[in-house]
Amino acid sequence: MTKKVEDEIVVKSLTRVGITVRVIGTTPLIMNRMPAKVQQQLLVGAAKKTKAEKASIKHNPPEEYRASAEMLPDGPTALGLQVTAIKAAMCSAAVETAGLTKAGAQRLLFMPGERVPLYGIPQLRMDVVRSADMNRTPDIRTRAILPTWAAEIEIKYIVPQLSAHKVITLLCNAGVLICVGDYRQEKGKGHFGAFRVIAEGDEDQEWDDLVKNHGRMKQLHALEHPEFYDKDTADLMEFFFQEQKRRAA
Helix, strand or coil: CCCCCCCCCCCCCCEEEEEEEEEEECCCEECCCCCHHHHHHHHHCCCCCCHHHHHCCCCCHHHHHHHCCCECCCCCCCEEEEHHHHHHHHHHHHHHCCCCCHHHHHHHEECCCCEEEEECCCEEEEEEEECCCCCCCEEEEEEEEECCCEEEEEEEEEECCCCHHHHHHHHHHHHHHCCCCCCEHHHCCCCECCEEEEECCCCCHHHHHHHHHCCHHHHHHHHHCCCECCHHHHHHHHHHHHHHHHHHC
């Protein structure tokens, strides 16, 4: 007579845990928020320009510079970094990380909140870009760029599928291979928005300097009284101010 042995099925519960890390830029970060004016036009449609508007200067670089920045209403900084940008970079980096997949990272990673304080003093940068129309019409785009920058981020993940070591490895890979902001490494042409990772509480002289000297008040001053990032930008802005005076006269 044989005895039946019933197999016991054990289902392990999933647990969400979190770590806090700091990212410090190794290349400048170009901010790329969609201006409020463009969002409004997408909502209600663009109105026909009046004769006066057609005769006015096409761009307002200082206004576009300020509009490109993600802003925080309060806190230690005026500028913010979207946490979804960090998650997107990590998920893309999973393709190049052994033992992980992009779809898996999307399901197993969680980023609380929308924006975190972003340290760094913005400068005004102008670039020649191509529009999205059929003819790829060239245009000038003005954005805020942070030569040095840093942020502290909370990352939540599911165990046992992920561990703190895997998450930090994935974030480090994202800082080298993908990056954040405009002209980032992921897009193929640029090299901006790269970063390195340190753990919360680790001593780092660059982090201490950014937190101490690159906070809200200096950021607000830089947004109102911008410095120009490079000579090309300075030359274009000089021409813009001259044209403003000429048309006003």
